[in-house]
Every structure is written in C-alpha cells, then in structure tokens.
Amino acid sequence: MTSTNKLLLEAKGITKYFGTITALENVNLKVHEGECLGVVGDNGAGKSTLMKVLSGLYKPSAGALFFEGKEHVLDSPKDSQNLGLEMVYQDLALAGNLPIGENIFLGREPTKNIGFLKFLDFKKIQEMTSAHLEKLKINVKSADQKVEELSGGQRQAVAIARSTAFNAKVVIMDEPTAALAIKEVGKVLDLINKLKSTGVGVIVISHRMDDIFTVCDRVMALFQGTNFAESQLDKTSRDEVIGWIMGKK
Amino acid sequence: MDDKEKKQDSLYVKLIPYFEKYGILLLLVIMILVMHILQPDVFLSWRNVTNVFKQISWQSMLALGVFMVIVTAGIDLSVGSIMMLSLMILAIVAKAGAPWFIVVLVPLFAGFLCGLINGLGITLLRMPHPFIMTLGTLYIFRGTGNLISGGTPISGFTDEVRYLGHGRIDLTWLGLEKSQYLPVSLVLIAVVYFVFWVFLNHSRTGKWIYAIGGNPSAARASGINVNKILIIVYSLCGFLSGIGALILAGRTDSGYPNAGLQSELDAIAACIIGGASLFGGRGTVLGVFAGVMIMGILRNGLNLMDVSSFWQQVLIGSIIVLAVYVDVLRRDFGTRK
Numbered sequence: 001m002t003s004t005n006k007l008l009l010e011a012k013g014i015t016k017y018f019g020t021i022t023a024l025e026n027v028n029l030k031v032h033e034g035e036c037l038g039v040v041g042d043n044g045a046g047k048s049t050l051m052k053v054l055s056g057l058y059k060p061s062a063g064a065l066f067f068e069g070k071e072h073v074l075d076s077p078k079d080s081q082n083l084g085l086e087m088v089y090q091d092l093a094l095a096g097n098l099p100i101g102e103n104i105f106l107g108r109e110p111t112k113n114i115g116f117l118k119f120l121d122f123k124k125i126q127e128m129t130s131a132h133l134e135k136l137k138i139n140v141k142s143a144d145q146k147v148e149e150l151s152g153g154q155r156q157a158v159a160i161a162r163s164t165a166f167n168a169k170v171v172i173m174d175e176p177t178a179a180l181a182i183k184e185v186g187k188v189l190d191l192i193n194k195l196k197s198t199g200v201g202v203i204v205i206s207h208r209m210d211d212i213f214t215v216c217d218r219v220m221a222l223f224q225g226t227n228f229a230e231s232q233l234d235k236t237s238r239d240e241v242i243g244w245i246m247g248k249k
Numbered sequence: 250m251d252d253k254e255k256k257q258d259s260l261y262v263k264l265i266p267y268f269e270k271y272g273i274l275l276l277l278v279i280m281i282l283v284m285h286i287l288q289p290d291v292f293l294s295w296r297n298v299t300n301v302f303k304q305i306s307w308q309s310m311l312a313l314g315v316f317m318v319i320v321t322a323g324i325d326l327s328v329g330s331i332m333m334l335s336l337m338i339l340a341i342v343a344k345a346g347a348p349w350f351i352v353v354l355v356p357l358f359a360g361f362l363c364g365l366i367n368g369l370g371i372t373l374l375r376m377p378h379p380f381i382m383t384l385g386t387l388y389i390f391r392g393t394g395n396l397i398s399g400g401t402p403i404s405g406f407t408d409e410v411r412y413l414g415h416g417r418i419d420l421t422w423l424g425l426e427k428s429q430y431l432p433v434s435l436v437l438i439a440v441v442y443f444v445f446w447v448f449l450n451h452s453r454t455g456k457w458i459y460a461i462g463g464n465p466s467a468a469r470a471s472g473i474n475v476n477k478i479l480i481i482v483y484s485l486c487g488f489l490s491g492i493g494a495l496i497l498a499g500r501t502d503s504g505y506p507n508a509g510l511q512s513e514l515d516a517i518a519a520c521i522i523g524g525a526s527l528f529g530g531r532g533t534v535l536g537v538f539a540g541v542m543i544m545g546i547l548r549n550g551l552n553l554m555d556v557s558s559f560w561q562q563v564l565i566g567s568i569i570v571l572a573v574y575v576d577v578l579r580r581d582f583g584t585r586k
Contacts, residue, residue, distance in 0.1 A: 078472055093470040095463030097530035098456075106460055107471030109453050119451045 005032040007069065008201040009054070009085065009170050014063035016049055023049040024225045026063070031170055031201040036192065038216035038233075039205045042245050045222040047205050051172050054203075055087045056080040068169075086163035090174040094159055096148030100140060101129035103147050104162045132165055136194055153184025160191055170201040177211050189214045209238045223247050272579070273524055273539040276572075280543060284550040291553055295429045303500065305545035306414065306434035307332070309538070310493035311512055312519040313445055314364075314486030316537045319520050320449075320462045321482055322529025323371070323379035328490045328516055329509035330390035331363040335494035337394040339410075340403035340504030349409035356494040363390055364487020368480035379483075387513070395506055404503035413437055413492075414499020434496055441492065446534040458482060462529030518565065519544055522572045543568065 009031045016024040024046045031037050041047045052058040054065065056074030064071050067083050074080050077087070094103045102109070105125055111118040129143035138157045140150065147155060156176060163171050176192070177185045192215045195202055206212055212219055213233065220230040221244035229244045243249065284292045291297055311328045318325040335356035343352045363386070370382040408415075416433035449455035457478050460468045468475050497508060523540025525532030544565060551561050 077470070081472070087470075089470060093464070093467040095460045095467045095530065097463035098460055102456060102460075103467075106467065107457070107473050109456060111453065118453065119447075120453060120456060 005034055007032055008067070010066040011050075011054065012064050012066065014050065014053055014060045014065075016046075016053060016058060017061045022225055024053070024060075027222065027225070027227055029054075029203075029220065031203055033169075033201055034196050034199045035218065036196055036202040036204060036216045038212040038219040039203060039222065040207070040212065040219060040241060040245050041222035041228075042247075044224075045245075046225040047222055048174070049225075050222065051087070051174060051203070051205060054080070054172060055085065081166075084167060084169035086166075086168040086171050088156075088159050088163045088171060088173040088176060090178060094147045094155060094162070097146065099144045099146055100133075100150075100158050101125045101143040103158060104129055104132065104165050106162075108166065128165075132161055135198075136161055136164070136191060138191065151184060152180045153187050156180060156184075156188050157191055160188070160195070164195060164200065168200060170203065171195060172203045172205075174205050175207070176204060177206065177208060185211070209241060212241065213238060221245060270533065270535075272575075273522070273536050273543075273572075277539045277542055277546075280546055280550075284546060284553075288550065288553050292550065297549070297553070299430070299432050299435065301542075301545050301549045302435040302438065303432050304549065305541050306432075306438060307493040307496040307500070308512060308515055308519070308545070309438050309541045310441065310489045310496065311509075311516040312523075312537050312541050313442065313534070314489035315513070315516040316520045316523075316525055316532060316534070317445075317449070317458060317482050318379070318486050319517070319525045319527060320458055320529060320532060321479060322462045322465075322527070323479070323482070324383065324517070324527070325367065325483065325486050326380065326383040326513050327363070327367060327386040327390055328486065328493075329512040330387045330394070331360050331487050331490040332494045332497065332509040332512065333506070334363060334390040334394040335359040335491045336498055336504045336508050337398045337403070337506075339494060339498050340406075341397060343406050343410060344403055349407050352406070352410050353413075353495060356498070357488060357491040360491020360494060361484055361488040364484040364490070365480065367487065368483030371483065372476040372479055398504065398506070400506050402503050402505040406498055406502055410495075411499035411502060414496040415502075416499070434499070437492075437496070441489070442534055442538055449534060454478065454481065459530055462531070464530075515544065518569050521569055524572075524576065 007030060009029075011027065011029040014024050014027045015022070027046070027050060029037070029050070039047050039050070049058065053060050056077045056079050065074065066072070067085070072079070072083060095106065098106070102125065105128070110121045110124045110128070112121045126143050133140065133143065138161055140154060147158060150158065160171070160173070160176070173192070177188055180188060189211060192202055192204065196215070202215070204211065204216060216233055218230070218232055219236065219241055221228045221241065223244070228247070229249060311332065315325050315328055338359045339352060339356040342355045367379070367383055367386055370376060370386070371379050374382070376382040413433055417430040418433060418436065420429055420431055421427060449458065457468060457473050460471070460473065461475055461478060465475055493509070498504065519540035520532065520537055521527070521540070522543055523532065523536035523538070525536065547564060547568065548561055551564070
C-alpha cells in the first residue's frame with residue numbers, strides 16, 4: 001500500500017548535535033498517506049530527538065524536511081501544526097479541569113462576535129466536538145465531561161482527537177499506550193487504525209511489540225542515532241525487531 | 250429494590266455538580282438565616298444590609314483580583330500594598346488640586362502599573378514562584394506609599410472623588426424612605442463582578458486563564474502565550490486593587506498609611522472559602538462573591554452581638570479550615586465509584 005499512496009512527510013539526512021554529543025546522524029524517514037510507521041529503538045537511540053525535529057521543537061544541525069514534496073524549515077511547533085503535522089505527547093498535554101470539547105479546541109476556540117467583543121461559541125464547540133468524536137468513534141458520556149473524570153484510555157483518545165481536530169495529515173504519537181490499562185490499549189490501537197483509514201499518516205513511537213505489530217505497516221529501528229534497519233511489517237518478525245532494538249541484525 | 254437504590258444513586262450523582270457550583274451559596278443562606286434569628290430586628294434591616302455591602306466593597310475588589318491569580322495557580326500577596334500605594338497617590342494628586350476626573354483615574358492606573366510590575370517580574374525575571382515576587386512588592390509598594398506621603402494621613406477629597414465609595418442612589422421615587430438608599434459601591438460590586446464573570450467564562454483569554462491553572466504545559470503546547478496571559482492577570486489584579494483604593498478613598502475620605510494592612514490575607518481567605526483551589530484551575534466568580542459575603546456577614550453579625558474582634562479572628566480562621574474540609578469530603582464523595 002505504501003508505494004501507491006502519496007508521500008506526506010520525508011526527512012532526509014537529519015543530523016542533530018547537542019554540543020559535542022551526536023544525537024542523530026544522517027537519519028532518513030518517510031510516511032505515506034494512510035500509513036502507520038513504527039519507530040523503535042532503545043532508550044537514547046534518538047527517537048524523541050527525531051520526533052522533536054519533525055515537530056519543529058528542535059532545529060536540525062543538518063538535513064532537510066519535505067512535506068508533500070516541498071522543503072520546509074520549521075521554526076516552532078506552530079509551523080508544523082500549520083502544515084498539518086500534529087504531535088500527541090506522552091504526558092497527554094490536556095487540562096484536566098476543562099471539559100473535553102474545550103480541551104480539543106484549546107488555543108483555537110471558535111468565537112462569535114457581539115459588537116466588537118468576541119465571545120466563546122460554546123454551542124459550536126459542542127457540535128464540532130460531538131461530530132469529531134463521532135467520526136473517530138470515541139465514546140464518552142458527553143463533550144461537557146471534564147477530562148479529569150475520564151479514564152487513561154479515554155484521555156489518550158481525547159488527546160488523539162485533539163491532534164486530528166484541525167485536518168491533520170500526519171500525527172506523531174509518543175508511546176500512546178504506555179500508561180494505559182490493558183483493556184484500554186485495544187481501544188487506542190483501534191483509534192489509530194481509524195485514523196489510518198481516513199488517510200492520515202501516523203508515526204508511532206513505542207516499546208511494545210504488540211502495538212507495533214497491531215497497527216503499523218512498516219517499522220524502522222534507530223540505533224545510536226542512526227538508521228539501523230527498516231522493513232515492511234509482513235516481512236519481519238517480533239524477534240527480529242527486538243534484535244534491532246538491541247543492535248543485532 | 251435494586252432499581253430504587255440505583256435511582257437514588259443517580260440522583261446523588263446528578264446533584265453533585267450543583268453542590269459543587271452552588272453549595273457555597275447554601276452556606277451563605279444558612280448564615281443569613283442564623284444571623285436573622287439571632288438578631289431579628291437589626292440584621293436584615295435596610296440600614297444594616299447596605300452597611301454590610303459598604304464594608305465589603307473594597308475587599309471584594311481585592312478578592313476578585315487575587316481569585317484570578319489563584320486560578321492560574323499563582324498568588325498575589327501585594328494587593329493590600331498596591332491599594333495603599335494607589336490610595337496615597339490619589340491623595341497626593343487630590344491635594345495638589347488636580348481636577349476630579351484625573352484624581353479618579355490615577356489610582357486605577359497606578360494599581361494597573363503595580364500589577365504589571367508583578368507580572369513582568371514573575372515572567373521576565375523568572376521568579377521560581379509568584380509568592381516571592383509579590384512578597385517583595387508587598388514591602389516595596391507599601392514602603393513607596395509611605396515615602397511619598399511621609400507616612401502621615403492625607404484627608405479631604407471632593408464629592409466626585411468620593412462618589413464610588415460614599416455615593417447614594419436615592420430610591421424615594423420608588424416610594425421608599427429617604428434612609429432607604431442604594432449605596433453606589435453595591436452597584437459597582439455588581440457591575441465589576443458581572444464584567445469579570447463574563448471575561449473569565451466567555452472569552453478566550455478567560456478560558457486560557459483556567460487552562461494555565463489546569464495544566465500549564467498543555468496550555469503551552471496549545472500555542473497559548475502563557476507569559477502574556479500571566480502578565481494580563483497580574484495587571485488586572487493590580488487594576489482591581491486600584492478600584493479598591495478609589496472606593497476606600499470615598500469611604501474614609503482619607504489616605505492613611507495602614508490602609509489595606511493584611512487585607513491580602515482576607516482576600517485569599519475569601520477565595521478559599523469560596524471554593525478556589527491554590528493548585529489552580531478551580532473556582533468561580535460567584536464562589537468568591539459568596540466567600541467575601543460570608544466573611545463580611547460574620548464580622549457584621551458578631552459586631553452586632555458585641556462579640557470581641559478576637560473571637561472574630563478565631564471564627565474566620567475556623568471557617569477557612571472547615572470550608573476546605575467540606576470541600577475535601579465532597580471531592581472524596583464525588584470520585585468514589
């Protein structure tokens with residue numbers, strides 16, 4: 001499927017130094033429409049650094065990012081968001097005291113004007129939230145429920161919904177199932193499959209082979225800041241991928 | 250049987266949000282009833298009720314400002330000093346013979362500037378906690394107020410300047426007696442609280458203030474300029490303290506060095522009684538108003554009954570602890586599955 005679908009994001013020769021430390025060296029990465037790429041690697045292999053480069057949080061020391069075939073220089077996460085590239089952080093980045101809908105639209109709330117004053121359009125927030133949750137088949141009691149009242153899995157679902165509320169084309173997820181109860185992992189993985197079916201390109205960073213082998217189409221391993229191995233998922237095995245993480249081919 | 254239990258359960262569950270929102274008002278109503286029973290002739294008389302509102306008028310401004318700061322998980326210890334400094338500047342400008350509309354605007358501007366200094370200090374100087382910055386300015390602003398006034402009271406303002414704190418709205422056209430007037434400060438409280446309720450609940454900036462209190466890193470990740478919002482919040486808090494100074498000038502007709510001494514603690518107490526959390530993100534404007542009213546009614550009622558002010562301190566302290574304990578119990582109850 002990957003060869004026929006449109007190439008969304010490509011990173012070429014990404015290198016990143018922190019002082020004298022080389023975190024990434026000449027790393028390449030590609031994601032197509034509707035494809036899920038799994039990124040694996042041991043702690044310190046450079047996964048997080050690579051994701052931060054992709055989201056615009058870090059500037060690469062060398063290399064280039066291409067989005068839908070065009071080269072872009074990202075100065076901040078705002079730039080990558082504008083291109084349609086969203087990050088789902090490991091610590092979820094939700095405000096527990098606010099309702100689901102207001103979290104999804106936080107920072108980008110729809111407003112209506114009364115005279116020269118702008119007021120929040122709660123009705124629109126609720127309608128858009130319900131429609132969006134419906135589209136992703138996320139079940140919650142209501143869009144008005146506070147996030148702190150949700151389970152870990154529901155929160156992760158809201159975080160993913162948040163990342164895709166503004167027509168994201170590529171979503172990067174950092175350990176999306178790390179803090180979840182076992183029965184909730186399945187729901188989040190279903191959600192990732194749902195995203196893929198709507199044409200979104202997904203990058204999943206995970207330690208869990210179950211996650212990788214449930215949702216990904218392709219897997220690449222980083223080892224000590226370099227591309228170590230890459231394969232279509234159906235042409236590899238769990239044992240082989242675990243070997244890559246430890247630096248064995 | 251099981252069904253019945255379930256029904257009852259769900260009734261409780263449905264009631265919880267209302268308790269969360271209006272429970273504090275219930276406490277207020279109970280207090281009013283108790284005071285009325287204890288002092289049936291005086292407490293609910295027109296004169297005494299307007300008196301309570303006049304007494305809480307300037308505290309309610311400080312409490313509202315501190316409340317916004319507390320929602321961001323910050324604290325402002327300097328509001329009493331901001332009010333004192335603004336009051337002293339007002340007095341000096343008034344004595345210098347400036348026209349009344351300048352005298353009225355000066356404390357608002359001074360308060361705003363003081364708040365801006367707090368906000369800039371917390372964000373630009375990267376103070377580890379707002380407690381430190383505002384503890385510093387608590388001393389700095391009061392010291393400055395004493396420096397510019399020589400530490401002596403300055404009295405005597407014109408009626409226009411005193412209008413907000415001292416003015417009366419005549420209600421004889423409603424067939425009421427001359428003594429049954431509406432204090433201007435009561436109308437001012439209502440207007441200011443309404444405006445800030447709209448601001449906090451129906452504007453993007455207001456929503457972001459709550460978001461910052463809930464999870465600052467989420468706010469940042471959402472592209473919200475957290476520092477800018479914090480500077481706005483502390484500036485508005487200073488501005489409200491400036492309004493407090495203007496009201497106090499009207500009520501006392503004097504700028505005096507002890508103005509607002511320890512009132513920052515009263516303001517924090519009112520917020521906490523009203524259900525705000527020092528961890529941020531929680532609390533309502535209505536709750537703060539109820540908190541201010543509870544403290545005001547308690548003081549007023551105990552004065553009417555001739556209870557010593559030492560007992561008032563003990564009681565207010567107890568109410569703070571009790572109110573927060575009730576909140577803890579309610580949260581336990583609300584989250585138990």
